[in-house]
Amino acid sequence: MSENLFLKAVHKKPVERTPIWIMRQAGRYLPEYRALREKHDFLTVCKTPELAAEVTLQPIRRFGFDAAILFSDILVIPEAMGQNLEFLADHGPKLSPPIRSQAELDDLRINTIEEKLQYVAEAIKLIRNELTEKTALIGFSGSPFTLAAYMIEGKPTRHFKYIKSMMYSQPQLLHNLLKKLTRAITDYLKLQIEAGAQAVQLFDTWGGILPLHLYDEFSANYLKKIAADLQSLGRPVILFSMGGPDHLSHLAGSLAQVLGVDWQTDLEQAKIVMHPEYALQGNLDPTVLYGSKEIITREVERLLKIFGKESGHIFNLGHGIPPDVPLENVEHLVQEVHCISSELRK
Amino acid sequence: MSENLFLKAVHKKPVERTPIWIMRQAGRYLPEYRALREKHDFLTVCKTPELAAEVTLQPIRRFGFDAAILFSDILVIPEAMGQNLEFLADHGPKLSPPIRSQAELDDLRINTIEEKLQYVAEAIKLIRNELTEKTALIGFSGSPFTLAAYMIEGKPTRHFKYIKSMMYSQPQLLHNLLKKLTRAITDYLKLQIEAGAQAVQLFDTWGGILPLHLYDEFSANYLKKIAADLQSLGRPVILFSMGGPDHLSHLAGSLAQVLGVDWQTDLEQAKIVMHPEYALQGNLDPTVLYGSKEIITREVERLLKIFGKESGHIFNLGHGIPPDVPLENVEHLVQEVHCISSELRK
Numbered sequence: 012m013s014e015n016l017f018l019k020a021v022h023k024k025p026v027e028r029t030p031i032w033i034m035r036q037a038g039r040y041l042p043e044y045r046a047l048r049e050k051h052d053f054l055t056v057c058k059t060p061e062l063a064a065e066v067t068l069q070p071i072r073r074f075g076f077d078a079a080i081l082f083s084d085i086l087v088i089p090e091a092m093g094q095n096l097e098f099l100a101d102h103g104p105k106l107s108p109p110i111r112s113q114a115e116l117d118d119l120r121i122n123t124i125e126e127k128l129q130y131v132a133e134a135i136k137l138i139r140n141e142l143t144e145k146t147a148l149i150g151f152s153g154s155p156f157t158l159a160a161y162m163i164e165g166k167p168t169r170h171f172k173y174i175k176s177m178m179y180s181q182p183q184l185l186h187n188l189l190k191k192l193t194r195a196i197t198d199y200l201k202l203q204i205e206a207g208a209q210a211v212q213l214f215d216t217w218g219g220i221l222p223l224h225l226y227d228e229f230s231a232n233y234l235k236k237i238a239a240d241l242q243s244l245g246r247p248v249i250l251f252s253m254g255g256p257d258h259l260s261h262l263a264g265s266l267a268q269v270l271g272v273d274w275q276t277d278l279e280q281a282k283i284v285m286h287p288e289y290a291l292q293g294n295l296d297p298t299v300l301y302g303s304k305e306i307i308t309r310e311v312e313r314l315l316k317i318f319g320k321e322s323g324h325i326f327n328l329g330h331g332i333p334p335d336v337p338l339e340n341v342e343h344l345v346q347e348v349h350c351i352s353s354e355l356r357k
Numbered sequence: 358m359s360e361n362l363f364l365k366a367v368h369k370k371p372v373e374r375t376p377i378w379i380m381r382q383a384g385r386y387l388p389e390y391r392a393l394r395e396k397h398d399f400l401t402v403c404k405t406p407e408l409a410a411e412v413t414l415q416p417i418r419r420f421g422f423d424a425a426i427l428f429s430d431i432l433v434i435p436e437a438m439g440q441n442l443e444f445l446a447d448h449g450p451k452l453s454p455p456i457r458s459q460a461e462l463d464d465l466r467i468n469t470i471e472e473k474l475q476y477v478a479e480a481i482k483l484i485r486n487e488l489t490e491k492t493a494l495i496g497f498s499g500s501p502f503t504l505a506a507y508m509i510e511g512k513p514t515r516h517f518k519y520i521k522s523m524m525y526s527q528p529q530l531l532h533n534l535l536k537k538l539t540r541a542i543t544d545y546l547k548l549q550i551e552a553g554a555q556a557v558q559l560f561d562t563w564g565g566i567l568p569l570h571l572y573d574e575f576s577a578n579y580l581k582k583i584a585a586d587l588q589s590l591g592r593p594v595i596l597f598s599m600g601g602p603d604h605l606s607h608l609a610g611s612l613a614q615v616l617g618v619d620w621q622t623d624l625e626q627a628k629i630v631m632h633p634e635y636a637l638q639g640n641l642d643p644t645v646l647y648g649s650k651e652i653i654t655r656e657v658e659r660l661l662k663i664f665g666k667e668s669g670h671i672f673n674l675g676h677g678i679p680p681d682v683p684l685e686n687v688e689h690l691v692q693e694v695h696c697i698s699s700e701l702r703k
Binding site for chain 1: 516517518521522524525526565568569570600601602603620621622623626642644645647648649652653656659679681
C-alpha cells in the first residue's frame with residue numbers, strides 16, 4: 012500500500028497528487044483495444060484470461076493510471092446462474108429466458124458461481140502478476156438491483172416495464188431474486204479478492220430508476236449487506252450508484268470505504284454530505300472529453316479544488332468513457348490531474 | 358376560475374379535492390387515439406386543428422381530467438424555424454440539417470413563428486370552445502435547452518455528443534442558439550395564450566443532462582427569462598425539469614407559478630424546499646400504472662398525504678404516461694385521487 016496512491020486515497024491518507032483511473036478505461040476509445048477486438052468477440056475476451064488481462068493492461072501502459080480495473084462484463088453472473096447471454100450488434104446484451112416468475116427464478120443456480128467464473132480469477136492472477144505495486148487492481152460486479160433489471164427485462168429498455176411491474180405488483184418475487192443475487196455477487200467478489208483484487212466496485216447503474224422512497228428497500232440495503240459481508244476480507248469496497256445526489260445520501264452508514272459520485276451529482280455537495288464518512292471517487296462529466304483542452308483544464312481544476320489539500324479523493328469520470336473521445340484529450344486529462352493536483356497538494 | 362380546480366390549485370387557493378391531469382394524457386394508451394392515428398400520421402394530427410382538438414379532448418371525455426393539454430409536439434418550433442422534421446417509425450424524430458455552426462444557426466428564422474404556427478392557435482380556439490369552465494386548457498413548449506438538444510443532435514441520442522461538445526468547446530455558439538430559441542418560444546407561448554391557453558408548461562426534458570454547475574447558465578436562466586417575459590399576460594407558467602431534486606432547486610426565484618416535479622425527485626423534499634414559493638405538480642412514477650390496483654392506491658395515498666389539506670398541489674405523473682399501461686389502471690388512479698384527496702381535504 013505504501014507505494015499506491017489509489018489505495019492511500021481510499022483510506023484517506025495524505026497523497027502527493029490525486030490518483031486517477033477512469034471507468035471503462037479498457038475499451039473502445041483505445042485503438043489497441045479495437046485492434047484486439049477485430050480478432051476476438053467481446054465474450055471471448057471476457058472469458059479468455061490472457062485476453063482479458065491484455066485488455067485490462069492496455070490503458071495502464073498508455074496512460075499510467077493509478078488503478079487497473081478488471082476487463083469483464085457485469086452480465087457474466089446471470090450467465091453463470093444459467094441465463095443465456097448474447098451480445099447482438101447494435102442491440103446490446105440479450106439474456107434469455109427473462110426471469111419473470113418464481114419458477115424461472117428457481118432455475119437459477121448460485122452454488123456453481125466460483126466454478127463457472129474461474130476464468131475471472133485466472134485473469135486477475137495474470138493481471139496482478141504484470142502490475143507493479145504502484146498500480147492497484149480493482150475487481151467489480153453489478154449491484155443486485157442492476158443485475159435483476161437486466162435479468163428481468165432480458166434486453167435493453169427505456170421504461171424498465173417488467174422489473175417495475177414486478178416491483179409494483181409482486182414485490183416479494185423481486186426480493187427473492189435480489190436475495191439470490193446478493194449471495195451470488197458476494198461469492199463472486201470474494202473469488203476476485205482471493206485471486207488478487209485489491210478493491211472491488213459495485214456498479215448500481217440502474218439504482219436511479221427507483222423512486223427515492225423505494226431505493227433502500229430494493230437496492231441500497233442489498234449493497235450494504237454485500238459491503239458488510241465482504242468486510243472480513245479486509246479489502247475496500249466502492250459503491251457507485253447512478254442515482255443522483257439523493258440516492259447517494261441513502262448509502263450513508265454502510266461498511267464500504269468509497270462512494271463513486273456520478274457526474275450529475277454536485278461533487279461539492281456530495282463532499283459536504285458524505286466525505287467525513289467515505290472517500291469519494293469522481294466525477295467529471297464524460298462528455299467534457301469531447302470539449303476543448305482549455306475547458307478540460309477548467310473542469311479538472313474545478314473538481315480538484317473541491318478537495319484542495321484534503322485527502323480522500325480519487326479522480327474519475329462520473330460515468331464510463333464514451334467510445335469516440337479523442338485520445339489526446341484523455342492524455343491531456345491525465346496530465347492536468349497530475350499537474351494541478353500536485354500543485355494544490357504542495 | 359371559480360369553477361376550475363386546476364387553476365385554483367395553481368394559485369394555491371383551497372380546493373375540495375386535488376385536481377389531476379397526466380402528462381401525455383392524449384396519446385397511444387387510448388384506443389380512440391390509436392384508431393384516429395390509423396387514419397392520420399402524427400404530424401398531420403398536430404397540424405390539422407380539428408384533429409389536434411379531437412385528440413386533445415379524448416382523455417377529457419374518458420377520464421374527466423381537470424385540465425386538457427394541447428396535443429402537439431415540441432419540435433414544431435424547430436420546423437417553423439426552418440429545420441426539416443420527420444418522424445421515422447422506430448427511430449423517433451429527425452431534424453435536418455442539424456445545427457452545428459453559426460452559419461446554420463443564422464439560417465434559422467424566428468420572425469415567422471406566429472404565421473407558421475397559426476394552426477396551433479386555431480386548434481386552441483377549437484378546444485377552448487368545446488371545454489366547459491371546469492376544465493382548464495394548458496399550452497406548452499419545449500425549453501430552449503431541450504429544443505437546442507434536438508436541433509443540434511438531429512436525432513435521438515444517448516450521449517448528446519454534439520450539444521455537449523458545443524457546450525464544452527464553443528459555449529458562445531450554443532448561447533446564440535439558446536437566445537434565438539428563447540425569443541421564438543416566448544412568441545409561441547404568447548400566441549397560445551392569446552388564442553385561449555389558460556396556463557403554459559415549459560418542458561425542460563433534457564435539463565438533467567447538464568451538470569448542476571452549468572444548469573443555470575445553459576437552461577434555468579433561459580426558463581426564467583421566458584417566465585418573466587410572459588408575466589404581463591397574466592397566465593400562469595409551469596416549469597417542468599427532468600433534472601432531479603438539485604436542478605429543481607435552481608428554479609427558485611422565477612416568476613413562474615408552478616413547478617412540475619419529476620418522479621425521481623422526492624415530493625416531500627421538493628415541498629419543503631419549493632412549496633412556499635411554488636404550487637407543485639406531480640409526481641407519481643408512471644410505471645406504478647403497470648402495477649396492482651392495491652399498490653396504485655398506496656402510492657396515490659402516499660403522495661396526497663404529503664399535502665394533506667394544504668393547497669397548491671396538482672396531481673400528475675412524474676413523466677409522460679407509457680403507451681402500454683392498462684386503461685383500467687388509469688381509471689383506478691383518477692378515482693383514487695378523487696376519493697382520497699376529497700377525504701383528506703374534508
